[in-house]
Amino acid sequence: MADIKLVYFDVRGIGEPARLILKYAKVKFTDERIDWEQWPTIKPKTKNGKLPYLEYDGRTIIESYAIDRFLARKYNLAGKDEFEAALVDSIADIQKDFYNSTLPWLFVARGYVDGNPEDLKKEHVDEPCKTYFPIFSNYLKESKSGFMVSSGLTWVDFVITEFFTTLIQFHPNTFDKYPDLKEYLDRVRKVPELKDYYSKRPNVY
Amino acid sequence: MVHYKLTYFDNRGLAEAIRLIFKYANVDFEDRRITFAEWAKIKPTTPTGKVPLLEFDENYLVESAAICRYLARKHGLAGKDDLEEAKVDAIVDQNKDFFAQALPWLTAKFGFEKGDEAELKKTKLIPQSEIYLPLYQKYLKESGSGFLVKSGLTFADFVVSEFLITLRVEAPEVLEKYPDLQQYIDRVKAVPQLKEYYATRSDAFNKRIFN
Numbered sequence: 001m002a003d004i005k006l007v008y009f010d011v012r013g014i015g016e017p018a019r020l021i022l023k024y025a026k027v028k029f030t031d032e033r034i035d036w037e038q039w040p041t042i043k044p045k046t047k048n049g050k051l052p053y054l055e056y057d058g059r060t061i062i063e064s065y066a067i068d069r070f071l072a073r074k075y076n077l078a079g080k081d082e083f084e085a086a087l088v089d090s091i092a093d094i095q096k097d098f099y100n101s102t103l104p105w106l107f108v109a110r111g112y113v114d115g116n117p118e119d120l121k122k123e124h125v126d127e128p129c130k131t132y133f134p135i136f137s138n139y140l141k142e143s144k145s146g147f148m149v150s151s152g153l154t155w156v157d158f159v160i161t162e163f164f165t166t167l168i169q170f171h172p173n174t175f176d177k178y179p180d181l182k183e184y185l186d187r188v189r190k191v192p193e194l195k196d197y198y199s200k201r202p203n204v205y
Numbered sequence: 206m207v208h209y210k211l212t213y214f215d216n217r218g219l220a221e222a223i224r225l226i227f228k229y230a231n232v233d234f235e236d237r238r239i240t241f242a243e244w245a246k247i248k249p250t251t252p253t254g255k256v257p258l259l260e261f262d263e264n265y266l267v268e269s270a271a272i273c274r275y276l277a278r279k280h281g282l283a284g285k286d287d288l289e290e291a292k293v294d295a296i297v298d299q300n301k302d303f304f305a306q307a308l309p310w311l312t313a314k315f316g317f318e319k320g321d322e323a324e325l326k327k328t329k330l331i332p333q334s335e336i337y338l339p340l341y342q343k344y345l346k347e348s349g350s351g352f353l354v355k356s357g358l359t360f361a362d363f364v365v366s367e368f369l370i371t372l373r374v375e376a377p378e379v380l381e382k383y384p385d386l387q388q389y390i391d392r393v394k395a396v397p398q399l400k401e402y403y404a405t406r407s408d409a410f411n412k413r414i415f416n
Contacts, residue, residue, distance in 0.1 A: 048299065048340060049336075056288075059288055061288070061291045061292070061295065062295045063294065063295035063298040063299060064298075065294060065298055066291045066292070066294035066295040066298060067291070069291070069294060070287060070288075070290070070291040070294075073287065074287075082275065082278060082279075083264060083275070085275070086266050086271050086272070086274065086275035087266065087271075089268065089270065089271035089274055089275070090266050090267050090268040090271035090272075092271075093268035093269075093270055093271055094253060094267070094268060096301075100305060131254075135253050135254075138252070
């Protein structure tokens with residue numbers, strides 16, 4: 001059995017999908033959560049000055065998507081064949097573009113950067129949602145499985161729904177015009193292997 | 206045999222790493238290159254409104270890294286085992302972060318976005334290059350292979366070297382402090398399967414896409 005440790009801050013952020021993969025697969029792992037105060041001493045010891053990183057049998061993997069994909073492949077969450085794996089990768093990269101376009105607002109909304117989040121909402125929340133929500137809706141329509149790809153649940157469903165969760169926390173009406181996406185979020189939350197974990201997890205931050 | 210069609214602007218940009226994989230593997234593909242005027246007409250017909258776009262059989266793929274990885278896996282360019290593949294993915298994602306930070310400077314320089322090129326170079330490009338270029342040096346030193354990972358050439362080398370080439374063309378003083386990275390670019394360009402392709406390909410930005 002592999003020796004697995006995931007290191008990230010005590011938030012959902014970009015580390016949560018990896019936690020979800022491991023919980024889904026019922027794989028034992030150390031879920032190490034770093035306090036903000038500890039971070040300055042730990043940062044120089046990391047490969048790239050960032051979190052998350054994964055330690056897997058003594059080897060270190062950095063970058064959230066590389067970690068997610070590495071784990072997902074082991075537990076059947078990466079797509080049923082190479083083409084589906086590529087489709088999952090594409091959708092994850094589209095999600096990353098979406099996420100990046102909201103960062104100026106998110107950093108202010110989270111309090112990392114000074115500013116008024118309301119001033120940034122139109123350009124960095126409303127416009128990106130208008131661009132990206134139809135793309136996600138379209139993939140759901142094409143897959144017909146209720147998840148992003150036709151064979152069912154994959155790691156990209158965790159990445160997208162974690163970010164949808166963040167959006168809803170700040171703006172409860174985010175998905176009012178996109179009921180299919182709200183249903184999708186609820187569907188991922190009801191995945192039998194994870195229902196218990198989601199219900200006990202504090203969904204804030 | 207699969208018929209591949211790659212659509213992108215007539216520039217290296219985010220598609221060049223994909224073209225390099227095809228050329229390295231000696232796989233035929235339709236290299237469809239468009240201008241901005243053509244793009245305005247084609248964009249609404251594409252699945253996600255972005256390029257590069259790879260079409261083959263009844264399928265399509267978007268997102269440059271996803272396309273690269275899919276093709277690279279078929280042609281021994283993705284890394285030798287699961288850990289090395291993860292390392293390759295990590296490097297490509299880090300380059301994406303670097304590129305995203307540099308992009309406002311680059312688009313101001315090429316003239317498709319407003320911006321003070323000199324200001325953006327100073328506040329974005331230079332500080333970010335001081336974070337990422339030493340990381341690439343570290344990966345090269347750790348791998349010992351002359352490429353970014355131990356087993357040798359992977360698609361991460363195409364992605365990273367293409368961006369380093371852009372820096373060499375558009376902000377040469379940035380790479381001056383990194384002679385080993387300059388040698389690395391030349392080493393990728395000397396890969397036997399690609400030497401001829403690189404020799405006839407321009408590194409410069411093609412302004413004719415604005416026509």
